[in-house]
Amino acid sequence: MxxxxxxxxxxxxxxxxxxxxxxxxxxxxxxxxxxxxxxxxxxxxxxxxxxxxxxxxxxxxxxxxxxxYLAGHVAWQPAQPPAVWSEDSLTRVAKLVRQFHDLTAGTPLAEDDEVVCHNDLSPRNTVYRDDGAGLRPYAFIDWDFAAPGRRIHDVAHVCWQFLDLGPGRASPEGPARLIGLVADTYALRTRDRRALVETILWWQDRCWRGIDERADAGDPAMERLRSAGHVKAIQEAYAWVDEHRSALESALL
Missing domain, CATH: 3.30.200 (Phosphorylase Kinase; domain 1)
Known part of the structure; x- marks a missing residue:
C-alpha cells in the first residue's frame, strides 16, 4: 500500500x-x-x-x-509572468503578511515575541491565483520555519525575496521605491523602517552561513543547495544591498 x-x-x-x-x-x-x-x-x-x-x-x-492542497500557480522558477512581480501583487503580499502577524500577535504561539513569523516568505512559497486581473498572491505554503519573532523579520524577507534584491537589479532606485511601498502597505513602525535594510542584510548573511554550515555538517539538502550555487548567489545579493544601502534606505527614512 x-x-x-x-x-x-x-x-x-x-x-x-x-x-x-x-x-x-x-x-x-x-x-x-x-x-x-x-x-x-x-x-x-x-x-x-x-x-x-x-x-x-x-x-x-x-x-x-x-x-x-491549495490549487494555483506556485512561482518557484526565476522566470515568471509579469503579474507575479507587479506592484499589485507586492502590496497583496504585504497585506497577507500583516494579516497573519495580527492573528498571532499576543497569542501563546508568539511566546514573548511580537508575532509568529513564517521566516521563509518568497515567491516559491506563494500560491498565486488569477482574480480576473492577472495572477495575485493567494496563500503562503511551507511553514516549516515558523517561529516567534519580530514583525520586521518577515517584512525584510519579503523585501529581499519578492524584489529579488541583488546584482540582477540595474540600479537601486526602483527597489528603493518598492521597499517603501512594502513598508507603507504593511504600516511598518518608524523604528522598524529605520532598521529594515539592516535586517535584509542580516537575513542574507544568516542564510548563506546557515546553508554553508549545515552542508559542512553533511546535511544532504543543504549540500544540494550549495552545489546549485545558492551560497554564492546570496553572498552576491548581500554585497549588492550593502553597496546600495543608502539609496535603499532613502525611501524609508
Whole structure:
C-alpha cells in the first residue's frame, strides 16, 4: 500500500530541500522539525478562517505531514509572468503578511515575541491565483520555519525575496521605491523602517552561513543547495544591498 501511494502520487515541483507529493486534494510532506508547533500555527489560522495557509489534516500511514492542497500557480522558477512581480501583487503580499502577524500577535504561539513569523516568505512559497486581473498572491505554503519573532523579520524577507534584491537589479532606485511601498502597505513602525535594510542584510548573511554550515555538517539538502550555487548567489545579493544601502534606505527614512 505504501509503495503504491508513492507511485500514484504526483511529485510537486519547486521543493528545494524536500520531496513533496500531491495525492488527490492533499499534500504529503516529510514531517518538519517542531511539528507540533507548526501544526498549532496552522490550526490557529483554521480557527480564524484565514484562507491563506494550508489546513493541517494529520499524519498519513508513511508518517508524512498531510495538508490541504491549495490549487494555483506556485512561482518557484526565476522566470515568471509579469503579474507575479507587479506592484499589485507586492502590496497583496504585504497585506497577507500583516494579516497573519495580527492573528498571532499576543497569542501563546508568539511566546514573548511580537508575532509568529513564517521566516521563509518568497515567491516559491506563494500560491498565486488569477482574480480576473492577472495572477495575485493567494496563500503562503511551507511553514516549516515558523517561529516567534519580530514583525520586521518577515517584512525584510519579503523585501529581499519578492524584489529579488541583488546584482540582477540595474540600479537601486526602483527597489528603493518598492521597499517603501512594502513598508507603507504593511504600516511598518518608524523604528522598524529605520532598521529594515539592516535586517535584509542580516537575513542574507544568516542564510548563506546557515546553508554553508549545515552542508559542512553533511546535511544532504543543504549540500544540494550549495552545489546549485545558492551560497554564492546570496553572498552576491548581500554585497549588492550593502553597496546600495543608502539609496535603499532613502525611501524609508
Amino acid at each position: 505504501s509503495r503504491q501511494r508513492r507511485v500514484t502520487g504526483e511529485r510537486l515541483a519547486g521543493g528545494l530541500a524536500h520531496d513533496v507529493v500531491r495525492i488527490g486534494e492533499t499534500v504529503r510532506r516529510p514531517m518538519p522539525a517542531r511539528a507540533a508547533y507548526i501544526h498549532d500555527v496552522l490550526r490557529l489560522f483554521a480557527r480564524h478562517g484565514w484562507p491563506a495557509a494550508p489546513r493541517y489534516l494529520g499524519v498519513d500511514e508513511e508518517g508524512r505531514q498531510t495538508l490541504t
